[in-house]
Amino acid sequence: MRVTVTRTLNRPSRAGWAVLAAAWLVGVVVVTDSVRAARATDDPSAVDGHIYLVVVAAALVVMLTLSVLLEGAGRGPVEGDRTGPAPVLTGAALVGLVAGYAICFSTIGFLLPTAVFVAVAARLIGPMPWWLCAVFGVVAAVATRLVFVDGAGMVLPRGVLGW
Amino acid sequence: MAQFLDMLGGIAAAAKPEYLLYALIGALLGTLVGVLPGLGPASAVAILFPLTAVLPPTGAIIALAGIWYGAMYGGSTTAILLNIPGEVSSVTTAIDGYQMTRQGRAGPALAMAAITSFLAGTVGVVLLSFAGPAIATAALRFGPPEYLALTVLSLTAVISLAGPKLGRGIVMALAGLLLAGVGFDPISSAQRLVFDVPQLLGGFDAVAIMIGLFGISEVLSSVGAGLAKIYSGRLGRLWPRRDDFVRGGKAGIRGTAVGFALGLLPGMQASVASFLSYDVEKRVAKRPERFGKGAIEGVAGPEAANNAAAMAGFIPMLSLGIPTSATTALLLAALVVYGFQAGPLLFTQHADFTWTVIGSMYIGNLMLLVLNLPLVGLWARVARIPYRVMGPVILVICVIGAYAIRGQMFDVWVALAFGVFGVALKHFGWPTIPFVLGLVLGPLLERGLRQSLSISAGDWSIFVTRPISATVLALAAATTAVTVLWRRRLSRKGITALEE
Numbered sequence: 001m002r003v004t005v006t007r008t009l010n011r012p013s014r015a016g017w018a019v020l021a022a023a024w025l026v027g028v029v030v031v032t033d034s035v036r037a038a039r040a041t042d043d044p045s046a047v048d049g050h051i052y053l054v055v056v057a058a059a060l061v062v063m064l065t066l067s068v069l070l071e072g073a074g075r076g077p078v079e080g081d082r083t084g085p086a087p088v089l090t091g092a093a094l095v096g097l098v099a100g101y102a103i104c105f106s107t108i109g110f111l112l113p114t115a116v117f118v119a120v121a122a123r124l125i126g127p128m129p130w131w132l133c134a135v136f137g138v139v140a141a142v143a144t145r146l147v148f149v150d151g152a153g154m155v156l157p158r159g160v161l162g163w
Numbered sequence: 164m165a166q167f168l169d170m171l172g173g174i175a176a177a178a179k180p181e182y183l184l185y186a187l188i189g190a191l192l193g194t195l196v197g198v199l200p201g202l203g204p205a206s207a208v209a210i211l212f213p214l215t216a217v218l219p220p221t222g223a224i225i226a227l228a229g230i231w232y233g234a235m236y237g238g239s240t241t242a243i244l245l246n247i248p249g250e251v252s253s254v255t256t257a258i259d260g261y262q263m264t265r266q267g268r269a270g271p272a273l274a275m276a277a278i279t280s281f282l283a284g285t286v287g288v289v290l291l292s293f294a295g296p297a298i299a300t301a302a303l304r305f306g307p308p309e310y311l312a313l314t315v316l317s318l319t320a321v322i323s324l325a326g327p328k329l330g331r332g333i334v335m336a337l338a339g340l341l342l343a344g345v346g347f348d349p350i351s352s353a354q355r356l357v358f359d360v361p362q363l364l365g366g367f368d369a370v371a372i373m374i375g376l377f378g379i380s381e382v383l384s385s386v387g388a389g390l391a392k393i394y395s396g397r398l399g400r401l402w403p404r405r406d407d408f409v410r411g412g413k414a415g416i417r418g419t420a421v422g423f424a425l426g427l428l429p430g431m432q433a434s435v436a437s438f439l440s441y442d443v444e445k446r447v448a449k450r451p452e453r454f455g456k457g458a459i460e461g462v463a464g465p466e467a468a469n470n471a472a473a474m475a476g477f478i479p480m481l482s483l484g485i486p487t488s489a490t491t492a493l494l495l496a497a498l499v500v501y502g503f504q505a506g507p508l509l510f511t512q513h514a515d516f517t518w519t520v521i522g523s524m525y526i527g528n529l530m531l532l533v534l535n536l537p538l539v540g541l542w543a544r545v546a547r548i549p550y551r552v553m554g555p556v557i558l559v560i561c562v563i564g565a566y567a568i569r570g571q572m573f574d575v576w577v578a579l580a581f582g583v584f585g586v587a588l589k590h591f592g593w594p595t596i597p598f599v600l601g602l603v604l605g606p607l608l609e610r611g612l613r614q615s616l617s618i619s620a621g622d623w624s625i626f627v628t629r630p631i632s633a634t635v636l637a638l639a640a641a642t643t644a645v646t647v648l649w650r651r652r653l654s655r656k657g658i659t660a661l662e663e
Contacts, residue, residue, distance in 0.1 A: 004214050005592070013536070015591065028340075029355065029356075030341070033355075033356055033358070037353065037354070037355065037432060041353060043351050043353065045348075045351035045353075045613075046351040048346060048351075048613055049344075049348035049349075049350060049351055049353055049355060049609075050353070050355065051612070052344070052609055052612070052613065053341065053344045053355055054354070056337060056340050056344065057341055059337050060334065060337040060338055060341055063330060063333050063334045066330060067330035067331055067333075068327070070330065071328050071330060089381050091384075091586065092605070093644040094383060095383065095386075095559075095579070095582070095583055098379070098558055098562065098579055098582075098602035099579060100581065101558075101559075101562065102562055102572065102575045102576065104573075105562065105566075106575075110324045113561055117555065117558075117559065118555040118556065118559060121492065121555035121558065122551045122552065122554075122555050123189045124552075125550055125555070126549055126550065126551030127551075127552050129516070129553055136552070138197045140556055140559065142556065144559055144560070144563070145476075147214075148213070148214070148563055149565075152214060152215065152216070152217040152578065153217045154217060154563070154567050155570065156563065156566065156567075157565075157566070157572075158483050
């Protein structure tokens with residue numbers, strides 16, 4: 001059987017529109033910044049550098065627009081994606097948790113935020129009793145500190161607690 | 164002869180106790196991460212990179228190389244024992260390897276995988292020892308147009324092979340090139356897209372981005388995953404039978420040839436080599452119906468192919484500074500972090516370093532063979548550790564790692580942002596490898612383009628009037644044309660490249 005393949009323009013999905021909007025915004029920002037910087041310099045080599053970025057950004061926006069219109073934003077299998085995406089809420093909560101951890105890690109110090117982060121993340125990812133999560137958090141925090149700070153001599157933010 | 168002596172000198176230097184220790188730690192840690200489902204060599208190198216930050220530069224690169232081939236080995240162990248390929252290149256190993264396990268022949272499957280991996284890795288390192296310096300010497304005559312042509316070839320090949328949709332590969336490569344342009348202009352040192360953010364002056368750190376793309380995003384993508392049904396039978400006797408050796412050995416030789424040849428090409432990842440090797444084994448077999456039912460050639464060929472391909476990838480990376488995969492891109496970024504510039508001069512200006520690293524690969528491959536077979540049971544148990552335990556620990560290591568590169572919280576935020584970006588890319592089926600190569604090759608491409616046009620006073624014909632540049636560009640055009648025709652043919656059959 002012979003299958004005829006035709007290409008038609010797709011109406012982008014909401015994700016597609018979001019991607020297109022983001023790409024065009026990036027394009028506008030790159031062009032604006034490059035034009036401003038190119039006007040402010042007398043160095044022709046620097047101007048060439050700004051032109052290069054504008055060309056790359058323009059190519060990106062054009063190719064992305066064509067890609068989304070011809071192929072859609074897509075949802076397809078890719079290498080390594082055997083198990084499927086994590087539930088959206090858990091994933092979003094985990095991202096928030098990592099962000100909170102990064103803030104606390106730089107302001108409070110390493111041990112306490114790491115213990116709390118590991119305990120909460122373990123509980124969030126899978127069923128585990130709270131007491132076990134707490135023990136696991138403390139053990140993981142102490143172990144990573146021993147390996148990275150005491151063993152490998154890595155310098156991490158001391159924070160207000162100093163440890 | 165000189166290369167042979169250099170190689171021996173490298174092995175002797177790598178046999179120093181501290182370097183042996185770094186290679187051992189790297190190989191073991193790499194295997195540890197490699198056995199975890201979904202975490203392949205690129206993830207292993209990205210996640211474990213911070214641990215090497217405190218080592219001396221040579222030790223750090225030895226450990227990172229050990230992590231790489233350790234992770235490749237780890238993927239095959241769980242593929243055979245648990246039917247869980249730790250990474251994509253082990254998918255073919257799982258097909259017949261797991262069937263052998265079900266038949267009580269896990270031992271010979273594991274032994275044959277280890278032996279052929281070792282042999283292919285060793286052959287790969289020998290060829291690297293001779294081809295690397297030769298290519299580097301030839302590349303000393305390369306100027307900006309030739310480097311631009313090589314970069315274009317690398318990008319077009321990666322884009323062509325990145326996935327079923329060509330447009331997406333191009334978009335991702337362009338996004339990587341754009342991101343690489345942030346910071347100081349490589350020619351004039353003018354600031355570009357910095358927006359008065361001091362951390363952006365030096366541009367985005369490629370390692371932080373890869374920690375996000377290959378470390379954080381893998382954990383975020385896997386948190387909802389459950390393990391497949393695990394077979395918990397006996398390993399059987401470890402040593403393969405005579406006919407296993409004969410059939411597996413021949414398959415290993417063929418796999419090494421296929422893997423090494425393909426591994427030299429940009430974009431031809433180890434996984435592609437293992438799939439093609441499996442196909443070759445089926446085609447040359449007298450009874451192809453045995454495949455999928457526990458044929459040892461289906462284990463030996465792909466394992467040899469993916470290890471040979473991985474080793475071959477070192478040749479363009481070390482001698483030309485051109486990465487061919489995400490892992491070599493990461494290693495290239497690591498070399499920069501440790502003060503080395505990969506390329507032709509690496510073999511002359513840093514000869515001791517280069518030969519010690521190559522020498523450590525011989526030893527590291529041997530270490531994997533000797534140490535890992537007795538530890539098979541341990542690796543199988545590691546693979547069964549649930550993500551609720553491993554996930555948070557990996558995330559902590561990623562955060563520490565991103566911070567440790569430059570001692571900046573900014574890099575942690577970059578890693579987290581690219582972790583989320585990586586999940587989105589995976590969810591919508593956009594390829595990450597062209598993005599990574601665009602990011603790493605961006606400065607090389609821009610420098611090559613602008614310096615060439617400066618030499619030629621703006622005349623673009625410089626790229627086609629110099630023979631090497633013209634040949635490489637023609638090769639890039641041919642690669643793209645062949646890929647487009649191949650995709651069109653598949654489309655007519657109603658199948659996508661990925662399905663094929």
